[in-house]
Structure formats: structure tokens, C-alpha cells
Amino acid sequence: MSRAAIRIRDDFWSAYQELVTGTVIPYQWEALNDRIEGAEPSHAIRNFRIAAGLEEGEFGGFVFQDSDLYKWLEAAAYALRLKPDPELERIADDVIGLIGKAQQADGYLNTYFTIREPDKRWTNLYEAHELYCAGHLFEAAVAYFETTGKRRLLDIACRFADLIDRTFGPGEGQLRAYCGHPEIELALVKLYGATGEERYLKLSKFFVDERGKQPNYFIAEWKRGRTPIWNPGMPDLEVYQAHLPVREQTAAVGHAVRAVYLYSAMADLARLTGDVRLREACERLWFNTTKKQMYITGGIGSTHLGEAFTFDYDLPNDLAYAETCASIGIIFWARRMLRLEARSEYADVMERALYNNVLGSMARDGKHFFYVNPLEVWPEASMRNPDRRHVKPVRQKWFGCSCCPPNVARLLCSLDDYIYDIDEAAGKVYVHLYIGSEAGFEMAGRAVTLRQRSGLPWDGTVKFELSVPGEAGGARFALALRVPNWFQTAEPRLAVNGAACPYRVENGYAVVEREWSDGDRVEWLLPMETVLIGARPEIRANAGKAAIQRGPLVYCVEEADNGAPLAALSLADDPALSAAFVPDLLGGCVVVEGSGEVPADMDWPEDAPYRPLRNASRPKRLKAIPYYLWGNREPGEMSVWLRC
Amino acid sequence: MSRAAIRIRDDFWSAYQELVTGTVIPYQWEALNDRIEGAEPSHAIRNFRIAAGLEEGEFGGFVFQDSDLYKWLEAAAYALRLKPDPELERIADDVIGLIGKAQQADGYLNTYFTIREPDKRWTNLYEAHELYCAGHLFEAAVAYFETTGKRRLLDIACRFADLIDRTFGPGEGQLRAYCGHPEIELALVKLYGATGEERYLKLSKFFVDERGKQPNYFIAEWKRGRTPIWNPGMPDLEVYQAHLPVREQTAAVGHAVRAVYLYSAMADLARLTGDVRLREACERLWFNTTKKQMYITGGIGSTHLGEAFTFDYDLPNDLAYAETCASIGIIFWARRMLRLEARSEYADVMERALYNNVLGSMARDGKHFFYVNPLEVWPEASMRNPDRRHVKPVRQKWFGCSCCPPNVARLLCSLDDYIYDIDEAAGKVYVHLYIGSEAGFEMAGRAVTLRQRSGLPWDGTVKFELSVPGEAGGARFALALRVPNWFQTAEPRLAVNGAACPYRVENGYAVVEREWSDGDRVEWLLPMETVLIGARPEIRANAGKAAIQRGPLVYCVEEADNGAPLAALSLADDPALSAAFVPDLLGGCVVVEGSGEVPADMDWPEDAPYRPLRNASRPKRLKAIPYYLWGNREPGEMSVWLRC
Known part of the structure; x- marks a missing residue:
């Protein structure tokens, strides 16, 4: 599928993107620099300065603190894609310079280990998030490179990826291991996409394939006596989705964010390698997650203990965890399932999680966030019943573990990636989300522009206008419009150039194939019941x-x-x-x-x-x-x- | 109020008492000796053998493990009161001998400190349960003495109590302190009752009065640097009801068992010392506990975290803790409130907790127990959602912390103490519970026997027969029968010698005052709706x-x-x-x-x-x-x- 050039112009979402670029990203930069009064300090920038030798001090925050900066950088890259901002780009370039200084001579990059345990690299894959942080570096690097064309961060990322590729693998002297927190797997796929380096794809596949194999790596590591960060006890393999080889997994278990990041990579690999068993595993896990373990808001993860899935149909409203990052992760996964196969159910979940759990996690001011997204709140119980302490009735300024706010920022700034799929080979343009936007793409050898205007979420009127400029007449292709799953009695109506138009439904998409001419207009009326x-x-x-x-x-x-x-x-x-x-x-x-x-x-x-x-x-x-x-x-x- | 000689003869409760004497007490003896296969070991007897120098080894179990043996001994004493059992008495005498051997030369008795930290006596009153265990020793000693007339355990108890009395108090060189877990306070009142020694009553009052005063003892102890058993952090004073002087406390807070044991002692002291402010505190706390924080089953304690009260009206059914011991404790407290003032609401709660939460905690076989008594159970959630791990769908054989089973045993074997109050001075015989029994007492200078037969809990017919033997004719006194709070439309009917009899209701008791003659019969018909x-x-x-x-x-x-x-x-x-x-x-x-x-x-x-x-x-x-x-x-x- 070819990449479309997409710009969002939407009454609802443009305001969110402006909130993120104008407020959230600058605010989070302050947070990363520990300059928000009354908020828990991030330590993230300071850790890099210490690791870079620019400052003396101790590592602060969680072992995975580096990832907050990387996610912020990724969000900044998407913000620059939305709108040039020389000041933001200068800040980004500066901090990329700082990251470069913190990188070790052999390419290694992780401020926790560099500052605190330089001799303990790769000895606690179960807990230490080294590969996880690397993954976020790679995602940021790809985004920054693709937006700005600047290679500095991409080079840093590739040097580290190359070191990881030498360190991990099936060969002699290599570690047959994988990260306790999946993330690098999907990031390596992106790095492969940006660089064309096959070995990054192969390394991603290695990590995914190795996971959960017997003898279990995490058990072996534990028996060797790793230095524990949290849990000195025997690893809980289910929590880290390492209880079974991934192709044998049938139900979503364990830490919800870990799970959906892993499943996202699995979906990427199933598509890129044509691995049928991997695809079937994705489909099974998707079914279990979305049909049996998902809140109506698109939240996943029923318990705060381990931030985890529990079991089918256990969805307490008042104790819900439904972590913001997990809901963002299910959007990542859904997006990749759509690339595997355009089925509306994937986009339905994407939309549900986006409009409800994810959007609800951020305050209207862009400066306060929920980590936990309950479906029922009794504020006094949150304060006075310790079982409900994790359920906050008020969004917080920042978190000691602040994975969620930058995740929201990077998702909302890159929302243009979630709206369309252009399948030039099949002659199909899929519209997954009804978000006002302009998409430019090639179809049947012609440059086509599709302009979408949407009244959602308040009004169900969606209008498209096509530009097929040039002398050669129209372009033949199919427009495939997702039929949402949220009306009960009526059916959506389709009109082309003012005339009602029949459509057939394929995999949940209303498909209209015709020769589209310059100036053609499509009205897609979604019943708002x-x-x-x-x-x-x-x-x-x-x-x-x-x-x-x-x-x-x-x-x-x-x-x-x-x-x-x-x-x-x-x-x-x-x-x-x-x-x-x-x-x-x-x-x-x-x-x-x-x-x-x-x-x-x-x-x-x-x-x-x-x-x-x-x-x-x-x-x-x-x-x-x-x-x-x-x-x-x-x-x-x-x-x-x-x-x- | 004079003590009545009471024997239970009841279709429903006699079977339970037989279960306790015939099965529960022997079973628990095996448990205390670590002879129950598949159950968590108790270590209790072994700890005493080690402390007595009869065995080598390390202390096992919780710091308060001694109390399990004391509670068992107390239950055994009540069992012997129900029915002579030479074999049980021999076992009890033997284990009393063992306890005596574990007592130190100065009277100190606690196997944890004797075995593990002999130099650390009284240095961690916040956590170490030394005075708590002493309290259970005193309760057992009083019960065993009152049943058997044997002084051996009472002497052990008094030697220890005397040491405690020398150690704690307002005098110079004495500790102005109290126990993290109230219990000794109510036990000292019993010891005072059995021995007539005023200083035990005074010591109880000292502990109660000292609690929660500023500067706070637990904070001072923590600042001195106690060796922590569980929590090295700053004491949570609310959890231990030490946040305010007891007379200023208005709502039940913290660990539920601690709370009701404390309130029980407060009620005893309010009665014995005529302390109006203490009585008012008891009444306020009773109101809050029973009207705002009690489950319909008589369970208290809404959260497993800290086994604690949370706040008014927070009574989740599926996460309930409603610990067996807490419900037994509220019965202890209700019993003492009744002695302060005969109001039916106290007996109502006693009955509710007894027939529901407490009785439900024991399996029909007398060998399996609930520690936690939920009002809603989904077994799969108990297994697979860690928030609900404390809620067991099946009663357990024994517990590492096995405070509850022996508490059930001692309550059920001493149930005769909960049925009547005989107020000779006021010329009133109160019937709090409708449990078939025979009560012998003096009233108006005459020996009276009251025989009760009750169809409860299945049938509401309660019959009384009076014996007032002798030549002097009848005896004038009032029979005060509790009007339960569990019918909706009808009212109970009273008949004396077959004739309907009007009654007046005072504080929830139907009062009939007359000259009772030998052979008089009373029928009390409770509507069973x-x-x-x-x-x-x-x-x-x-x-x-x-x-x-x-x-x-x-x-x-x-x-x-x-x-x-x-x-x-x-x-x-x-x-x-x-x-x-x-x-x-x-x-x-x-x-x-x-x-x-x-x-x-x-x-x-x-x-x-x-x-x-x-x-x-x-x-x-x-x-x-x-x-x-x-x-x-x-x-x-x-x-x-x-x-x-």
C-alpha cells in the first residue's frame, strides 16, 4: 500500500492537534526538564546530561525514564510534520545532540545502566527495559528523519540497533533473549521501513519468535541471579507474555501495554513475512481482547495489580485500570490489523478507544492526564478505600511513571496515519476514520486528492470531494467507506454527486467502485442515534x-x-x-x-x-x-x- | 448484675457446641501441633517447646503466634464447662505446664522475644503484639480457673500481669505506652474480675487512657528506631486507633479487629468506672460502626488492605473483608454495651453477627474456615483477578495467620454468656438471645430457674418455663424479652400460662413484671416473615x-x-x-x-x-x-x- 500525504483539517480533531502542538508538547518539555511546580519530577533530561558527562548526579526516576524523552521527541517530530516550528525543531536538535553525547562508544544507549550499572548491561532483560527504551529511540528517530530528513537521530538509532543485532540472536555468543517489555519489535519494523535494512526486520522476528520458548530465558536469567529492580522472585511469565511461544497464545494475559505492543509487532511481521500462523495468532488474540476483555470505552486491563488483563468478562467498572497507554496500544495494534486485512471491526475498535478512553485521558487544558480510566468513580472511595487508590477522580499534572502523557501526544499528532489505507494494487481507497482531512495519493497512475469533511462526533454527515486533475478524464478505483457499528435501526446512506447510490458491504466497508472524475462529490450520511x-x-x-x-x-x-x-x-x-x-x-x-x-x-x-x-x-x-x-x-x- | 448458671440445650446451637467440642477443638489441637496434612503449619506448640528449652529451633509463624494457643486453651476451658472431658483437661494441664516452663524468671512470657530477640522486649509495641498475646493468656487463664478451679495458669497470668504493671504506667521509669493491637485492656478487666485485684483494672484504664495521646508513643518509638517486623515506615496511627485519645474518637477507623477489641474494653471500663465521657465515646463509635460501616451479615471491615474499616457507607460486597475475628469482636463489644445498658439494638447486632458472619465462617465439618466473609463471590475472579485474591470461594483448612478458627471455637463454647442478663437489684431478667437453655439465678432472694426453648432460627416460637421452688410463693420480677428487629408487619405476641398478655416495650425489650410462680409458662411468638x-x-x-x-x-x-x-x-x-x-x-x-x-x-x-x-x-x-x-x-x- 502506498503512503498517502495526509493533512487533517477537522473541526474536532484540529483543535486537539493544536492543543497538543501548542500546549501539550511545550508543557511536557517543561516536565521532562523538571520545571513543573507541584508535579512529580521526570528526571529524564537530567539523566541524559549525567550520562553525557555534562552534569554530576545520580540516575532519577524509573529504569525506563529515557523512553519519556524519546516519546516526546517522536511527538515533536509529528508536530513538525503538522506545522513547521523552528523553535521546537531547535529544541529537538539540541536534545538529539544530548542523546548523541550519552551514547557510548560501541553504540550502547541507556542512561540507567550508563549511570548506575555500566557493567550490568543486558543482565536483567526481564525488568530493565533496555530494549524497550531502544525501541522508543528507534520510533522517535524514524519519525524525526521522516519529517525533517535529518539523519542524526536515525544514525544514533542505527548504531544502537546494530549493537543490539550483534548482541542478540541465535548465533554463537549471542543472547537468545528478548525484552520483558515488548516495544523494540514494532520499532525495529519501523526502522526497517525507514532504512530498508532487512536485518532489523529479522531481528524483530527473532525477538518475537524467541518469546516464550522453552527453556524460558527469563527463568534462566533469574536462576543465574540477576540484580532485581523490583521483583527478586521467580518471573511471572504470563505477566510478560512469555509463558508460551507467541503462535500458541490464545488469550490476552498479563500487563496490557506489553501485550498490545507485542501483538502490534506480530501483526506487522505477519504482514511483512506472510506468516500465516502468526496472523492466526493475531486474529485469535484480537478476538479474545476485543470481544471478551475490553471495556465499552476501548479500555483494556481490568486490574491495577500488574496493570493487567485478568480473564474473560471480568470488567469491573470501579476498579478498572484501562490504562491510557494500553488503549493507545490497542490503536497501534488495530492499525496494523487493518494493514493485514481491511476489516471494519479493527477500525471500530480504533475509533472506540480513540474517542473515549484515549481522549478522556487528557484534560481540556492539555496539562492534566489520567493514567487510569475508570468507568465508575466515587471520589471519596478513591481517597479512603485503599483498594481504589489507583482510581483518580481528577487528572494529574504528571506522574512518576509518566508513560501515558507523551503517548497521547504522539498519537494525536500522528492521527493522519490512522484515517486511510490506499491500496493502489487493488484499486481501493479505504476510509477507516471520519476525520476531516485531505489525502493526496496515486491511483491508477493518476494523482488523486480526496477531501473529507466530517461532522463527527456530533453529526454524522461526512462529505468527500475528489480532485483528479489533468486531461486524462477520471480514475477508476473503489472508495471503501467503513460502516461504523454504532447505529441500531437505520443504515447509512450514500450519495454521489447528489444522487443516492447503492453500495455493497465488504468486510464492513461500503464499497463504491467507479470512475471518479475531478470534482466528484460523495455524501455519506451516518445515522446518529x-x-x-x-x-x-x-x-x-x-x-x-x-x-x-x-x-x-x-x-x-x-x-x-x-x-x-x-x-x-x-x-x-x-x-x-x-x-x-x-x-x-x-x-x-x-x-x-x-x-x-x-x-x-x-x-x-x-x-x-x-x-x-x-x-x-x-x-x-x-x-x-x-x-x-x-x-x-x-x-x-x-x-x-x-x-x- | 449477678452471674447466672446457664446451660444451653438447643436444637440448633447444641449441635454447634458439640461440633466445636467434638471436632473443632481436637482438630485445632492437631493444627497447633502442626499435624494437619496440607495445612499451613501453626508452629505454636513448637515455639513454646523451644522457649521452654525442650527443643532446639527457630521461632515459627507470626509474632503473635502464642495467642492461637491461648485462644485454644480458652475455648477448651469453655468446652470443659459444657461437659467434663478428662482427656481434654489432661492435654490442657500439660500445655499449661509447658507454658509455665516458657515463662521467664521475672514473669515475662512471649515465645517470639524469648527465642528470637530476648533483649528487645517492649521495644516495638507498635507491631510486636506482646501485650496482645498477654491479653489472650489472661483470658485463657481466667476461663480455665473459673471452669476448673485450677490456679496454675492464673498464677502464670498474674505473674506476667504484675511484671507488665511494674513496666507500664505513669510513674518514673515506667513506659507510658500501650499495645499496637488492643486486647490486653479487655483481658485485664477479666483478670480483675477473677482476682479482685484493682491494679489490673487500673492498668487496663491506663492503657485505654494513654492511647492516642500527644506526643504519640508510636511516633516516639519509631523515631527511637525500633526494629521493624513488617513496616519500617512511620506508624499509621489511624490503623491502630492511636490517632486521637479514645474519648475524642467519633468514627470506627483502621484495623477492624483492633478497633472492636479496644471498644470492648472501653465499654467495660465505662461501666466499671462510671466514666460518662468514655461511655459517650462507646455510643458514638457504636452508632458509626453499626449504622454506617456494617454489612447486613454483621461483618465489618470493608478492605483487605490493613483488614480495615474504610468510611461511611463504603460496603462493597465482592471486595468485602468482613473478617471472622472482627465479627466476633463486635459480639464481644455488643455484649459489653448490653451490660452498660440493656438496649435491644446491641443484642440485635450480636444476633446478626452470630447467625450470619460468624456461623458462616465455619464449614459444616468444623474443619474448614473463612477468614474473609464476602457477600458476593465469583470463584474465577478470586483465582484470576488479584484484587479479589483475598476472597476465597472455599473455606480453608488453616491459615498462616490463624486467628479466626480458635476465636470461633471460644465464642461458640461460651455462648451461654451471651443469652441473659440478670439484674437482681432492678428486679429484671433480660433475655437477649433466643437460644434454648436453662438459667439458674437468684431473684428477690429466691432461687429461680428459667427454662427456654426456642425454635430459632427456623421457627419463631419461644417458650419459657419458670421454677420458683419453695414454700414462699412466687417471686416478683420483670422478664424483659428482646423484641428482635427482623419482622416487618406483625408484632410478637406474648402469652402467660396460655393467656394473651400485654407488655410494654422498654429500650426494645418487652417487659412483663409480675409475681412469677413455680410452673409459670410464657409463650413468646416471634413472627417469622x-x-x-x-x-x-x-x-x-x-x-x-x-x-x-x-x-x-x-x-x-x-x-x-x-x-x-x-x-x-x-x-x-x-x-x-x-x-x-x-x-x-x-x-x-x-x-x-x-x-x-x-x-x-x-x-x-x-x-x-x-x-x-x-x-x-x-x-x-x-x-x-x-x-x-x-x-x-x-x-x-x-x-x-x-x-x-
């Missing part, structure tokens, strides 16, 4: 409950609109939900209102915790806002699922 | 749900009777509950059946975690069993609260 969604009975946490969804957005009720306790509020038998855009609420959003109920008697005598049931209720209007906007007012209760 | 109970809206976990209660028993549904997922089952609008005794189910119990509902479509396609709501349901019979019997069949789901 406000729908009540139920969960299957096995998801115990949602029994007797429903969630409100409108278009791609999952809704929630907040204490600010509905009072407390929210649990007392339920949907009326006929909730008669209505939706209306409210311009002055939270920057403007569609609010859903409807008929709810609360117990007739909410004021019990103080001495009565329990008493004979009186089932009487009284009507109460309920008001729901998009989930992604929760927690932007006074802290209070929030719930996605409502009793019905 | 099957009631649906609701929880106040602030208890979020129970919103939209109801619990079934019949008489003193809380009911639950189990997977064995109702299938899974239990969360799919709800009560019909008119559940038409009916109750019937089923002799061959779980040893015979009243089963409640009724109309329930499940979603019309329980079988969803495997690829659908969520879909547009279809609210259709279909009828399904539901069947509930008493909560205390749950988990005695195949492991499966269980729930007390049902959607309605």
Missing part, C-alpha cells in the same frame, strides 16, 4: 445496566449534572433519550437527556443502614455527557453504566 | 438491590441452586417468596424460593460483548439458602444482594 447498549450476561459488573452511546461516543453521567449518589439514579422504562448540542458546556458538546428514576425516599433516618424494601421510585431527569469530557468540572461521582 | 431488605441509597454497592432475610438469618443465592452468572438473576416485581424447611439440604434448613427473572436472551453470539439493549426478561425460579451455609457444596458463585 442515541442508543442504549447492554452487556452480555457474563460481564457481571454490567448486569441490569445500560450504557448510553451516540455515534462513536460513549456517554457518562456525572454528579455535577445529576447529584449524588449516582448509583441511586436509574433509567426509566422508557428513558426517551434526546440529544442536543450545548455550545457553552465543556467547550461545546452534545448532551443526552432522558427520563430517569431515583428511590422515592432518598432521605433515610441516620440510624437506618438497612430496612424493609420499598420499591417506590420518583422521576428524575438524567443528563449524560460524553465520557471523554468527564472530570473537567468539580470532582464528583461518574458512571458510564446506569441501572435500567 | 421472609422479608426483602433494602439498603440506604448512600450504600452504592447495594443500589437497586435487595437482600432476603428471614428471622435472624440473612439469605443468599448460590450457583448450585440458581446457575451462573448469578448477576443475571433478579427478583421479579412480585417475587412471592415462600419458605419451607428442607430436611435433607445442608443438614436441614429453611429454603426460600420465589419468582425471579433472567434476561430473555442469555446466549449471546461469542463475538458480542455489547449490543443494543433488549430489556426483555423471562421468569426463573430463584432459590435462596441461609448465608451461613454458603460454600458447603461445589464451589460456585454466591450473592447476598439481588437486583430487584
Whole structure:
């Protein structure tokens, strides 16, 4: 598939991209430099200065702290792709210079080991995140090179990748090992893409293939007596997806971010190497993850203990982890599954995670973030019940382990990569996401420009306009528009140049093949129904409950609109939900209102915790806002699922 | 109030007492001797043998392991009170001899410090449980002395108490300190009762008064640099109820067992010293604990982290801790509140905790126990979601920290102490619990025998027969029968010698004062309604749900009777509950059946975690069993609260 030149111009998303470039990236640069008052220090820049010999001191922060800077750099590269910014580019070039100074003579680059344990390189692959950090370096390097054409960071990355390639492998004297935290695997695929160096692809495949083989490397490493960073005990192989060779894995287990980063690389490799068993494993794991272990918001990871998957249908709303990075990781994975095969279910998940879990992780000011994205919050319980301490009712300024904020930044700045797939060979242009944008590509030998305008997430009208300039007439190809999975009764309508147009649905895409001429217009009308969604009975946490969804957005009720306790509020038998855009609420959003109920008697005598049931209720209007906007007012209760 | 001579003869409870004397106590003796295959070793006896110099070795188990033996001895003493058992008495005498050998020359007795840290006595009062273990020694000694008249253990206890009395106190060279785990305070009151030694009462008062004063002793100890057993960090004063002087405490906080043991001693001291502020503190704490932080089963402690209270109305069913010992502790406390003032609400809680949380903690075989008593169980989640690892779906053989099983044994064997209060001065005989029994006491100068027969928990008919032998005619006094809080529509009826008899209700007791004659018969008919109970809206976990209660028993549904997922089952609008005794189910119990509902479509396609709501349901019979019997069949789901 050829690469398209895509620029986002969208009422909804452009504002987010401007927030990221204008606020998030500068803010995070301050954070990386430990200049945010009242926030936990990052130590990231300082670690590089120490490793580079420019400053004296001790390593600070987590063992994987370098990756925060790399992710920030990657985000900065995408920001520069969106809009030139000489000051940002100068900062980036400077910090790339710093990274270069911290690189060791043989190409090794990791501030933790360079500062603290220079003799312990590669001795704790289970915990030490060395290859993980390398992976983020590679991703940043590829992004910066592709945007600016500057090779400095790419050269640094390749020198380190070459050292890793010499160190790891099946050969004599090489380590038959892999990283406790997958990441380098998908990054090596990118490095291969940018450089054309086959050995980076081969090394990625080696890491993926080696994972979970017997005898298990992590067990062997542990028996040798690694210096523990956190856990001196026997490795928990499931947590690190190293319990089975990847082609034998059938269910998502363990640390959720690790899992989806691994599965992303597996999908890349399945595509690039045509490995059918690997592809089947991806499809099995996708099915399990998205059909059995995913929250309606696109969040994954049901427990904060190990930030992990638990098991099928165990999706507690109040204890949810649903880490921001895990949801971003499922978007990475979905994007790669789409490249394997254009099936709308992959894009559906991408859209769900993006509009709900990921978008909800960032405050409207771009300066506060959720690491954990619960579906039900009782602020007092977060403060006073230690089981719920991980569930924050308010977004935080920064985190000691601040993997999530820069991940949000790099995703939102590179969103243009997620909208289209152009399959020139098959003569197909896939539209996965309805985000206003302009895509320029070659099709049937012609330069085509596709302009998309989208009313999402508020309005379902999507319009396309095609430019096929030149004298040679039209270009024949198929436009494949994803049919979203979020309406209930109506079907989307398609019109070409004002005339209703039939379409066939293939793998969830409405396909219209024709000779497209310059100036052709396509209208794609997506029904915007406000729908009540139920969960299957096995998801115990949602029994007797429903969630409100409108278009791609999952809704929630907040204490600010509905009072407390929210649990007392339920949907009326006929909730008669209505939706209306409210311009002055939270920057403007569609609010859903409807008929709810609360117990007739909410004021019990103080001495009565329990008493004979009186089932009487009284009507109460309920008001729901998009989930992604929760927690932007006074802290209070929030719930996605409502009793019905 | 004079002590009554009471013997239980009850269809329901006598069987439990026989289970405890015949099975539980012998089984626990084996456990204390590390002779239960497949169970975690206790180390308790072995520690004493090592401390006594009879064996070489290291201390094993928790720092408070001695208390398991003391609690067992106390239970054995009560068992001997129920029924002579020369073999048990010989074992007890032998082990008392062993305890004597482990006592140091100055009276000190604690195997942990004697074996492991003989120079560190009294240096870690925050964690080390020395005074706590002493308290359990005192309780055992008093019980054994009162049953057998043998002074050996009492002498050991007094020698140790005297050492403690010399060591702790306000005087110069004395420690102004108290134990991290309250227990000695209530035990010293008992020791005072058995010996008449005022200084034991004074010492108890000293410990209670000193607690939480500024400057805080635990902070001072920590600053001095105690050798930590678990937590090297700054003491968490709330967890140990040492955050405020006890008279200023208003809400139950911290470790639940510690809390109720402390409050028990406070109630004793308030009664014995006439301390009004202390009594008011007890009443405030009682109100908070029982009206705001207690499960419907009488369980307390909402979180396993710190085995602790959290805050008002935070009572999650699936994460509940509701430790067996905490529920026993609330019975201890309720008993003492009744002695302060006969109010039925104290006995109501005593009954609730006894019939539900405490009884449910022991398997029908007397050999398996719950430490944690949840109100909702999903066995797979207990295994596979680490947040729920503490919630066991199956009772365990023994525990590394095995405080609960011997606590159950000592409570059930001494249940006769909980039924009556005889207030000769006021001319009142209080009946708190309806347990078949015979009570002999003096009233108005006459020897009276009161025989009670009770159909509880299955049938509400309670009958009394009075013997007032002798020539002097009747004896005038009031019979005060608790009016339970578990019926909804009807009122209990009272008949004397077959004739309906009016009564007045005082503090929740039906009072009938008259001249009672030999052979007088009282019938007390308690309505046995099957009631649906609701929880106040602030208890979020129970919103939209109801619990079934019949008489003193809380009911639950189990997977064995109702299938899974239990969360799919709800009560019909008119559940038409009916109750019937089923002799061959779980040893015979009243089963409640009724109309329930499940979603019309329980079988969803495997690829659908969520879909547009279809609210259709279909009828399904539901069947509930008493909560205390749950988990005695195949492991499966269980729930007390049902959607309605």
C-alpha cells in the first residue's frame, strides 16, 4: 500500500492537534526538564546530561525514564510534520545532540545502566527495559528523519540497533533473549521501513519468535541471579507474555501495554513475512481482547495489580485500570490489523478507544492526564478505600511513571496515519476514520486528492470531494467507506454527486467502485442515534445496566449534572433519550437527556443502614455527557453504566 | 448484675457446641501441633517447646503466634464447662505446664522475644503484639480457673500481669505506652474480675487512657528506631486507633479487629468506672460502626488492605473483608454495651453477627474456615483477578495467620454468656438471645430457674418455663424479652400460662413484671416473615438491590441452586417468596424460593460483548439458602444482594 500525504483539517480533531502542538508538547518539555511546580519530577533530561558527562548526579526516576524523552521527541517530530516550528525543531536538535553525547562508544544507549550499572548491561532483560527504551529511540528517530530528513537521530538509532543485532540472536555468543517489555519489535519494523535494512526486520522476528520458548530465558536469567529492580522472585511469565511461544497464545494475559505492543509487532511481521500462523495468532488474540476483555470505552486491563488483563468478562467498572497507554496500544495494534486485512471491526475498535478512553485521558487544558480510566468513580472511595487508590477522580499534572502523557501526544499528532489505507494494487481507497482531512495519493497512475469533511462526533454527515486533475478524464478505483457499528435501526446512506447510490458491504466497508472524475462529490450520511447498549450476561459488573452511546461516543453521567449518589439514579422504562448540542458546556458538546428514576425516599433516618424494601421510585431527569469530557468540572461521582 | 448458671440445650446451637467440642477443638489441637496434612503449619506448640528449652529451633509463624494457643486453651476451658472431658483437661494441664516452663524468671512470657530477640522486649509495641498475646493468656487463664478451679495458669497470668504493671504506667521509669493491637485492656478487666485485684483494672484504664495521646508513643518509638517486623515506615496511627485519645474518637477507623477489641474494653471500663465521657465515646463509635460501616451479615471491615474499616457507607460486597475475628469482636463489644445498658439494638447486632458472619465462617465439618466473609463471590475472579485474591470461594483448612478458627471455637463454647442478663437489684431478667437453655439465678432472694426453648432460627416460637421452688410463693420480677428487629408487619405476641398478655416495650425489650410462680409458662411468638431488605441509597454497592432475610438469618443465592452468572438473576416485581424447611439440604434448613427473572436472551453470539439493549426478561425460579451455609457444596458463585 502506498503512503498517502495526509493533512487533517477537522473541526474536532484540529483543535486537539493544536492543543497538543501548542500546549501539550511545550508543557511536557517543561516536565521532562523538571520545571513543573507541584508535579512529580521526570528526571529524564537530567539523566541524559549525567550520562553525557555534562552534569554530576545520580540516575532519577524509573529504569525506563529515557523512553519519556524519546516519546516526546517522536511527538515533536509529528508536530513538525503538522506545522513547521523552528523553535521546537531547535529544541529537538539540541536534545538529539544530548542523546548523541550519552551514547557510548560501541553504540550502547541507556542512561540507567550508563549511570548506575555500566557493567550490568543486558543482565536483567526481564525488568530493565533496555530494549524497550531502544525501541522508543528507534520510533522517535524514524519519525524525526521522516519529517525533517535529518539523519542524526536515525544514525544514533542505527548504531544502537546494530549493537543490539550483534548482541542478540541465535548465533554463537549471542543472547537468545528478548525484552520483558515488548516495544523494540514494532520499532525495529519501523526502522526497517525507514532504512530498508532487512536485518532489523529479522531481528524483530527473532525477538518475537524467541518469546516464550522453552527453556524460558527469563527463568534462566533469574536462576543465574540477576540484580532485581523490583521483583527478586521467580518471573511471572504470563505477566510478560512469555509463558508460551507467541503462535500458541490464545488469550490476552498479563500487563496490557506489553501485550498490545507485542501483538502490534506480530501483526506487522505477519504482514511483512506472510506468516500465516502468526496472523492466526493475531486474529485469535484480537478476538479474545476485543470481544471478551475490553471495556465499552476501548479500555483494556481490568486490574491495577500488574496493570493487567485478568480473564474473560471480568470488567469491573470501579476498579478498572484501562490504562491510557494500553488503549493507545490497542490503536497501534488495530492499525496494523487493518494493514493485514481491511476489516471494519479493527477500525471500530480504533475509533472506540480513540474517542473515549484515549481522549478522556487528557484534560481540556492539555496539562492534566489520567493514567487510569475508570468507568465508575466515587471520589471519596478513591481517597479512603485503599483498594481504589489507583482510581483518580481528577487528572494529574504528571506522574512518576509518566508513560501515558507523551503517548497521547504522539498519537494525536500522528492521527493522519490512522484515517486511510490506499491500496493502489487493488484499486481501493479505504476510509477507516471520519476525520476531516485531505489525502493526496496515486491511483491508477493518476494523482488523486480526496477531501473529507466530517461532522463527527456530533453529526454524522461526512462529505468527500475528489480532485483528479489533468486531461486524462477520471480514475477508476473503489472508495471503501467503513460502516461504523454504532447505529441500531437505520443504515447509512450514500450519495454521489447528489444522487443516492447503492453500495455493497465488504468486510464492513461500503464499497463504491467507479470512475471518479475531478470534482466528484460523495455524501455519506451516518445515522446518529442515541442508543442504549447492554452487556452480555457474563460481564457481571454490567448486569441490569445500560450504557448510553451516540455515534462513536460513549456517554457518562456525572454528579455535577445529576447529584449524588449516582448509583441511586436509574433509567426509566422508557428513558426517551434526546440529544442536543450545548455550545457553552465543556467547550461545546452534545448532551443526552432522558427520563430517569431515583428511590422515592432518598432521605433515610441516620440510624437506618438497612430496612424493609420499598420499591417506590420518583422521576428524575438524567443528563449524560460524553465520557471523554468527564472530570473537567468539580470532582464528583461518574458512571458510564446506569441501572435500567 | 449477678452471674447466672446457664446451660444451653438447643436444637440448633447444641449441635454447634458439640461440633466445636467434638471436632473443632481436637482438630485445632492437631493444627497447633502442626499435624494437619496440607495445612499451613501453626508452629505454636513448637515455639513454646523451644522457649521452654525442650527443643532446639527457630521461632515459627507470626509474632503473635502464642495467642492461637491461648485462644485454644480458652475455648477448651469453655468446652470443659459444657461437659467434663478428662482427656481434654489432661492435654490442657500439660500445655499449661509447658507454658509455665516458657515463662521467664521475672514473669515475662512471649515465645517470639524469648527465642528470637530476648533483649528487645517492649521495644516495638507498635507491631510486636506482646501485650496482645498477654491479653489472650489472661483470658485463657481466667476461663480455665473459673471452669476448673485450677490456679496454675492464673498464677502464670498474674505473674506476667504484675511484671507488665511494674513496666507500664505513669510513674518514673515506667513506659507510658500501650499495645499496637488492643486486647490486653479487655483481658485485664477479666483478670480483675477473677482476682479482685484493682491494679489490673487500673492498668487496663491506663492503657485505654494513654492511647492516642500527644506526643504519640508510636511516633516516639519509631523515631527511637525500633526494629521493624513488617513496616519500617512511620506508624499509621489511624490503623491502630492511636490517632486521637479514645474519648475524642467519633468514627470506627483502621484495623477492624483492633478497633472492636479496644471498644470492648472501653465499654467495660465505662461501666466499671462510671466514666460518662468514655461511655459517650462507646455510643458514638457504636452508632458509626453499626449504622454506617456494617454489612447486613454483621461483618465489618470493608478492605483487605490493613483488614480495615474504610468510611461511611463504603460496603462493597465482592471486595468485602468482613473478617471472622472482627465479627466476633463486635459480639464481644455488643455484649459489653448490653451490660452498660440493656438496649435491644446491641443484642440485635450480636444476633446478626452470630447467625450470619460468624456461623458462616465455619464449614459444616468444623474443619474448614473463612477468614474473609464476602457477600458476593465469583470463584474465577478470586483465582484470576488479584484484587479479589483475598476472597476465597472455599473455606480453608488453616491459615498462616490463624486467628479466626480458635476465636470461633471460644465464642461458640461460651455462648451461654451471651443469652441473659440478670439484674437482681432492678428486679429484671433480660433475655437477649433466643437460644434454648436453662438459667439458674437468684431473684428477690429466691432461687429461680428459667427454662427456654426456642425454635430459632427456623421457627419463631419461644417458650419459657419458670421454677420458683419453695414454700414462699412466687417471686416478683420483670422478664424483659428482646423484641428482635427482623419482622416487618406483625408484632410478637406474648402469652402467660396460655393467656394473651400485654407488655410494654422498654429500650426494645418487652417487659412483663409480675409475681412469677413455680410452673409459670410464657409463650413468646416471634413472627417469622421472609422479608426483602433494602439498603440506604448512600450504600452504592447495594443500589437497586435487595437482600432476603428471614428471622435472624440473612439469605443468599448460590450457583448450585440458581446457575451462573448469578448477576443475571433478579427478583421479579412480585417475587412471592415462600419458605419451607428442607430436611435433607445442608443438614436441614429453611429454603426460600420465589419468582425471579433472567434476561430473555442469555446466549449471546461469542463475538458480542455489547449490543443494543433488549430489556426483555423471562421468569426463573430463584432459590435462596441461609448465608451461613454458603460454600458447603461445589464451589460456585454466591450473592447476598439481588437486583430487584
